[in-house]
């Protein structure tokens with residue numbers, strides 16, 4: 370699976386490295402990935418919004434037969450995460466064992482390697498979610 | 508708008524056709540349908556195909572198939588709507604005849620998947636997801652459906668065994684379909700013992716990679732009797748999209764595109780769910796069959812899996828689905844599937860379905876899903 374022109378990947382850095390979405394100036398709906406037109410009210414008045422990266426697991430699966438490019442990482446957990454701000458995001462879970470995952474589990478976004486193409490090829494980074502680290506104060 | 512009838516159908520058996528190319532599969536199905544209709548030329552051709560560029564490095568299928576079927580300088584194009592490409596192609600053919608532009612129109616659905624390595628096939632299919640945000644993160648369609656299945660089980664208390672009954676029903680019906688990929692009856696235990704491919708979704712909850720081609724010939728209803736004694740009217744069509752990204756859905760357990768597409772098709776045909784005698788839904792995954800029964804209006808939300816385990820989906824049940832094996836047993840050659848569904852609905856309405864004949868049906872419905880429910884066609888066929 371050859372890599373494409375690098376521009377294909379860096380144009381999405383804002384979304385994929387720091388979870389930037391859009392907020393509709395008219396109705397307030399928050400979107401991820403970003404949209405030019407609000408899918409709630411049809412407005413084109415958008416502003417960029419920085420999402421907190423904190424959320425809860427809505428559903429999850431364990432990918433055992435991945436698409437090519439992901440063979441070396443299997444099996445890996447994939448989840449729908451509902452962010453504090455509202456949008457649901459599809460992402461891999463990380464730093465977690467299969468039997469720890471549950472509905473409503475609190476997770477936070479981290480930047481991780483998604484996959485690499487070959488020894489001298491590019492490495493793709495993006496967001497994954499890990500269980501919220503509990504401190505003694507919690 | 509003119510009324511439109513199907514005057515001929517044809518197909519090749521679904522399977523792993525190592526020795527046959529995409530063009531030969533498509534031409535064979537098309538010629539079978541033309542012979543069935545008794546025509547040797549058509550005014551235009553619509554090709555339903557999802558991903559020939561990825562699977563066999565061939566695009567421009569309208570030209571390829573018209574050329575090798577000897578159809579001359581006709582208009583011919585490929586129609587793509589992910590796994591709903593076949594159903595969409597039938598609808599484009601319908602429009603050509605209904606508009607009065609063309610009289611005799613051919614629709615062929617074809618997909619050649621087995622030339623690709625299995626993991627690549629998984630990848631090519633996932634190009635129909637929101638690839639930049641779903642495939643990028645390692646999602647396959649199996650995984651995306653598994654996410655929905657787990658949530659459905661939690662919300663409605665459905666069990667893995669409930670879903671297994673969809674696979675059992677499909678295999679039972681596929682056993683009597685000479686065109687089916689899998690002709691083996693299975694037990695609930697067989698399905699339940701199959702390995703997880705994306706928990707809680709198991710191997711027997713999913714359809715397989717395969718090759719296939721199916722075709723129908725359309726004509727104005729008022730001319731159809733010149734060609735056949737048993738024309739089948741396309742009484743209603745509907746198509747709708749939803750968010751391409753599963754995570755962006757307003758409701759994760761409701762296929763809004765099914766609701767919208769079926770509303771349009773029911774309205775055009777002037778029928779309601781209770782009038783439907785034969786139901787072919789898009790059971791690429793058992794969870795999709797359950798949700799289809801609900802969103803098409805046959806059973807209340809949350810009851811879809813239950814009616815399967817209660818045996819109501821059998822050929823002689825209240826909701827006869829997948830009467831020739833469905834995607835699970837007949838097979839799911841993605842861009843061809845919607846045309847296979849149409850062919851099978853025609854067999855049922857012609858009273859030509861053999862051992863799987865639904866008793867005296869008048870109206871059949873086909874539902875063809877693209878993506879995770881992001882592009883859905885519903886067609887309603889009627890005996891005339």
Ligand SMILES: [Zn+2]
Pocket residue numbers: 393394395396397398407408409410411412
């Ligand atoms: Zn808005």
